[in-house]
Amino acid sequence: xxxxxxxxxxxxxxxxxxxxxxxxxxxxxxxxxxxxxxxxxxxxxxxxxxxxxxxxxxxxxxxxxxxxxxxxxxxxxxxxxxxxxxxxxxxxxxxxxxxxxxxxxxxxxxxxxxxxxxxxxxxxxxxxxxxxxxxxxxxxxxxxxxxxxxxxxxxxxxxxxxxxxxxxxxxxxxxxxxxxxxxxxxxxxxxxxxxxxxxxxxxxxxxxxxxxxxxxxxxxxxxxxxxxx
Amino acid sequence: xxxxxxxxxxxxxxxxxxxxxxxxxxxxxxxxxxxxxxxxxxxxxxxxxxxxxxxxxxxxxxxxxxxxxxxxxxxxxxxxxxxxxxxxxxxxxxxxxxxxxxxxxxxxxxxxxxxxxxxxxxxxxxxxxxxxxxxxxxxxxxxxxxxxxxxxxxxxxxxxxxxxxxxxxxxxxxxxxxxxxxxxxxxxxxxxxxxxxxxxxxxxxxxxxxxxxxxxxxxxxxxxxxxxxxxxxxxxxxxxxxxxxxxxxxxxxxxxxxxxxxxxxxxxxxxxxxxxxxxxxxxxxxxxxxxxxxxxxxxxxxxxxxxxxxxxxxxxxxxxxxxxxxxxxxxxxxxxxxxxxxxxxxxxxxxxxxxxxxxxxxxxxxxxxxxxxxxxxxxxxxxxxxxxxxxxxxxxxx
Numbered sequence: 098x099x100x101x102x103x104x105x106x107x108x109x110x111x112x113x114x115x116x117x118x119x120x121x122x123x124x125x126x127x128x129x130x131x132x133x134x135x136x137x138x139x140x141x142x143x144x145x146x147x148x149x150x151x152x153x154x155x156x157x158x159x160x161x162x163x164x165x166x167x168x169x170x171x172x173x174x175x176x177x178x179x180x181x182x183x184x185x186x187x188x189x190x191x192x193x194x195x196x197x198x199x200x201x202x203x204x205x206x207x208x209x210x211x212x213x214x215x216x217x218x219x220x221x222x223x224x225x226x227x228x229x230x231x232x233x234x235x236x237x238x239x240x241x242x243x244x245x246x247x248x249x250x251x252x253x254x255x256x257x258x259x260x261x262x263x264x265x266x267x268x269x270x271x272x273x274x275x276x277x278x279x280x281x282x283x284x285x286x287x288x289x290x291x292x293x294x295x296x297x298x299x300x301x302x303x304x305x306x307x308x309x310x311x312x313x314x315x316x317x318x319x320x321x322x323x324x325x326x
Numbered sequence: 327x328x329x330x331x332x333x334x335x336x337x338x339x340x341x342x343x344x345x346x347x348x349x350x351x352x353x354x355x356x357x358x359x360x361x362x363x364x365x366x367x368x369x370x371x372x373x374x375x376x377x378x379x380x381x382x383x384x385x386x387x388x389x390x391x392x393x394x395x396x397x398x399x400x401x402x403x404x405x406x407x408x409x410x411x412x413x414x415x416x417x418x419x420x421x422x423x424x425x426x427x428x429x430x431x432x433x434x435x436x437x438x439x440x441x442x443x444x445x446x447x448x449x450x451x452x453x454x455x456x457x458x459x460x461x462x463x464x465x466x467x468x469x470x471x472x473x474x475x476x477x478x479x480x481x482x483x484x485x486x487x488x489x490x491x492x493x494x495x496x497x498x499x500x501x502x503x504x505x506x507x508x509x510x511x512x513x514x515x516x517x518x519x520x521x522x523x524x525x526x527x528x529x530x531x532x533x534x535x536x537x538x539x540x541x542x543x544x545x546x547x548x549x550x551x552x553x554x555x556x557x558x559x560x561x562x563x564x565x566x567x568x569x570x571x572x573x574x575x576x577x578x579x580x581x582x583x584x585x586x587x588x589x590x591x592x593x594x595x596x597x598x599x600x601x602x603x604x605x606x607x608x609x610x611x612x613x614x615x616x617x618x619x620x621x622x623x624x625x626x627x628x629x630x631x632x633x634x635x636x637x638x639x640x641x642x643x644x645x646x647x648x649x650x651x652x653x654x655x656x657x658x659x660x661x662x663x664x665x666x667x668x669x670x671x672x673x674x675x676x677x678x679x680x681x682x683x684x685x686x687x688x689x690x691x692x693x694x695x696x697x698x699x700x701x702x703x704x705x706x707x708x709x710x711x712x713x714x715x716x717x718x719x720x721x722x723x724x
Contacts, residue, residue, distance in 0.1 A: 169696040169705060170724060196723040203722070204417045207690055211419040224693040225723070 117160040126153060128161040130171075164188075172226065174233070174264070181268050197286035199225040202294060222297070232296035236267035236303045240314045245323050254323045255314035270303050271296070278302060373681040373688070375425070380433060380468035383425050389677040391422040391685055394467060402470045405480045405514040406589070408459050410718065418689045424678065426457060428671045429464040435667065436468070436631055441576065441583060444625045447632040447663060449591070452671035453649050455715030458635040459589055461671055465633055469585040474630070475522050475571065477586045477622070479511070483593035483640035485615050489600055492608070497562050501614050502600075508560035508615060512553045515567075522582065523547030526574060532566050534559050546570065565618040572622060576629025584630030586622055590637035594620055595659030597643050620662065634663070674712040682714070686721050694724040 129135075142150070164176050175195065183191040202225040210221045222228055241258040244251050258266070275288040295301030375390040377383050383392065394402075399421055407415075415421040432448055439446055450458045469476050485507055495501040516523065526546040533539040534556070540549055546567065553563030575584035588594075594616050600608040610616045623632055636654045638644055648654050655663060674682060683703060686692045696702040706724075710717040 169699070169701050170694060199723040203691075203693060204413070208417050208419070210690060211417075223690055224695075226694060 117162055121159050124156065125159045126156050128158050128165070130161060130165045130167045132167045174230065175226075177264070178229075178268050181265075182272055194285050194289070198289040198293070199229070201286055201290040202228055205290070205294065228297045229293060232293045233264070233267050233271075235296050235299050236271060236307055237263040238266055238307045238310050239263075240311065241266070242310065242314055242317070243324070245320075247323055252320045252323055253313065253317050254320045255317055256324055267303075267307075270306055274303050274306075371684075371688075373684040374422075380464065380471060383430065383433075385427075385430065387425045388427060388430065389424065389675070389681045391424050391681065394421040394423060396421070398467065398470070401518060401520070402467055402476070403463060404517045405511075406459075406463050406466060406478045406587070410715075411460065414718075418691075422685065423460060423464050423467075424457075424681065425464070426461060426671075426678065428457075428669050429461040429468075432461070432465045432633065432669055433468050436465070439631065441629050444628050445630055445632055447623065447625060447634065447666040448669055449651060449663065449666045450633070450635045450669045450671055451649060451651050451654075453673070453713070454638055454646070455713045456671045456673050457714045458637070458671045460714075461669075462587055462589060462633060462635050466585065466587050469583075469587075470518075472583075474583040474585045475519050475575075477515070477568075477571065477584065478518065479586075479588045479619065480514075481593075481637070481640055482588055482590045482616075482619070483637070483642070485613065485619075486593050486596075486598040486600065486610055487640075487642060492600060492602075493558065495561065495614050496559065497565075497614070501612050501617065502602075502608060503558075503561040503614050505557045505560050508564045509554055509557045512550055512560060512564060512567075516547075516550050516554065523550060526570065526582075528570055529573060530570075534562070561614040564615060568618050568622050572627045575627060581629060586630065586632045588619070588623065588632070588634045590640055591623070591634035591663075592636050592641055592644070592654040592656075592659060594623070595656055595662065596641070599642055623662070634666075674714055674717070676712075679707065679712050679717075682717065692721055692724060697721070697724045 137146070164180070165171075179188065179191045179195050182194065203223060206221055206223045206225075206228070210218055210223055213221055222231075238258065240255050241262070242253045243256045245254045246252075271289075271292060275285060275292055279288045279291075292301055292303060296303050373389070373391055375383075375387045375392050377387055378392050378395060380392075399415070428450060432450075435446070435448065450461055452458055466476055466478055485504060489504050489507065491505055493503040493505060495503045524545045524547055527543050528540060528546065528549065529542060531539060531542050532549070534552070538552075538556075540552065549563060549567060549570075553560040553567070556563075571584055575582065594610060596610065598608050598610055598613070600613075602608055611620075623634070625632070636649070636651060638646060638648055638654060641654065644654055651663070651666075651668060652660060683692075683706070687698065692698060694702070697706065702724075706717065706720060710720055
């Protein structure tokens with residue numbers, strides 16, 4: 098049932114042990130990282146929650162990944178962005194770049210806030226998380242293109258995109274834009290913060306790329322019936 | 327959070343009052359200052375104090391922030407502040423320092439010391455990030471407002487590492503000069519002590535080359551200007567300046583008090599990363615700047631005080647867990663500094679943490695919605711362990 102540790106009692110153990118593998122037996126249950134769930138007193142549990150708790154006391158539970166925390170500051174979208182920025186599994190550097198980006202954005206906005214006249218103060222958005230989420234929203238395409246073969250030729254057909262795909266495209270464009278199309282000597286956090294602030298106010302290259310995709314989809318409207326799903 | 331406002335026929339003020347700060351010269355976008363300096367309304371906040379003069383601060387102000395007037399910033403602190411703090415000043419558009427117990431203790435010692443006796447040496451020590459440099463800067467601000475001459479060396483480690491140009495000294499055969507560091511320091515020294523440069527007269531004739539010399543009786547300003555312009559002899563100029571100030575500090579006629587503030591004093595004893603041309607390591611004694619500074623830190627002169635800070639952050643060949651004077655100064659350093667008055671700098675107490683948290687809230691620095699709740703605050707305490715610099719870095723991205 099539970100993973101046996103006797104296989105690990107060897108004269109030499111590798112430094113990095115595989116603790117969480119993706120092909121778990123379906124018998125294993127998912128871990129619950131949120132604190133609030135454990136603070137509900139016995140009396141207020143619904144019957145489903147009671148059943149779930151009883152099940153958890155007998156079944157084995159998967160190991161939680163390193164990126165999952167019970168911290169109130171945990172943000173799943175931001176974690177996904179960090180993973181996408183990561184190269185060669187070096188999450189420390191990727192996380193460091195993202196924290197520097199957030200700090201940089203906040204500094205620019207707070208400076209603008211303190212120097213702005215009274216009327217304009219309420220308009221400046223200082224929360225870097227809000228800016229990040231809004232910028233990502235502004236970069237998400239509504240409709241995408243797929244290459245479909247019909248009669249020997251390939252046509253670019255407009256197709257609907259799932260939410261995950263839209264989010265992935267927005268993040269991917271943001272990262273590639275910052276890596277490729279900026280000045281060589283600027284640091285990544287500076288490039289990212291400039292691009293995110295531009296996307297927040299609907300300017301900048303990433304939003305332009307989204308608009309171009311929309312235009313292409315609009316111009317290829319005639320081929321929409323090639324889609325069969 | 328008690329925040330009550332005393333309104334004397336003033337329009338009703340909002341909870342977090344927009345305190346209009348006078349923008350100092352470095353801030354751009356001057357048109358926003360059209361509102362001007364409003365009469366500061368009589369509001370009482372837990373974390374701020376209106377007492378901006380370090381002389382009048384006492385234990386009742388502990389944990390509260392006082393504002394360094396913008397006019398003082400560029401004169402008193404051209405080079406002394408930690409880089410992250412300088413960024414913070416630029417972002418918040420004001421420079422606020424917390425009044426803490428080590429600085430208050432130092433200031434009270436300075437007030438009551440006898441300046442006809444040999445100099446007392448004060449040493450600030452503590453774990454990394456506990457606020458030693460900021461306490462030093464607070465004390466330097468006090469000395470500056472009291473009219474002392476302040477000799478502030480921002481980081482002694484900068485003189486023992488990463489030196490691109492190492493010239494053999496003209497004055498002494500076996501020593502080495504560092505022209506860039508010396509001239510930079512002289513420039514900042516000139517900015518800090520403008521008013522003293524014309525008053526202090528040299529007591530000795532200094533010969534630099536066959537054609538150049540500075541005569542007796544000339545003002546100190548000339549010597550400093552010469553050091554800034556003639557970069558090659560700037561290290562010797564620094565030595566001459568230190569010697570003159572040492573001789574004249576305790577003088578009865580036109581005497582001034584001299585404060586020597588050295589950050590990272592453990593860099594003066596130990597090892598350097600510099601190498602001579604034959605790849606052999608340079609000992610710190612072989613550097614002119616270090617040699618002269620060590621003479622300054624000796625207590626064989628009177629009429630001032632030496633305030634020093636230990637620092638592991640920039641130090642060479644010291645383990646990162648070391649913070650006590652014995653570990654960081656080494657035997658040689660400890661023997662030279664002995665006897666000194668140790669001033670421990672601890673992490674934030676609960677009251678100081680509250681004050682810091684409220685200050686960040688007031689300056690709109692804590693933006694994450696969860697950081698403004700009780701749970702977020704508990705998490706911040708847990709993550710930072712009330713360490714000032716760790717807290718600052720955490721709040722930077724929250």
